[in-house]
Amino acid sequence: MYSIPxxxxxxxxxxxxxxxxRQTDQGPRPVDKRALNMWIMxxxxxxxxxxxxxxxxKRRRVRIEDGDFERHGTSRKSKKKEVKA
Structure with a gap:
């Protein structure tokens, strides 16, 4: 599963x-979890x-390190099985 640290x-x-x-035509709105999942993908x-x-x-005093904004992990999709000829 992919993640961003x-x-x-x-x-x-x-x-x-x-x-x-996020700003929308209807004003400020919270980011939808599905949108966040798409960013990660x-x-x-x-x-x-x-x-x-x-x-x-900064507000939570969480240290930001190199690579914290880069995606890590692997896809959940299973690898295709080899077809024997």
Missing amino acids: IIEKLGGREAVANALI RGSIPGYAIKQLVQLA
Whole structure:
């Protein structure tokens, strides 16, 4: 399973999703957990979220290290079985 260390350091996917706010046409909204899962699958966090993650880490006194914003892990998908000819 893929993960991004900064998200785990800040309490996991649900806690981080609840802490992040994105701007929409209807005003500020919390980030949906499904959106956060998509960031992890892509291995890319939007800029506005990175700023908020850094601020959240500072408030909680969580140390940010090299690689904390990089995706780690492997896919859950099983490897295809070889077909014998």
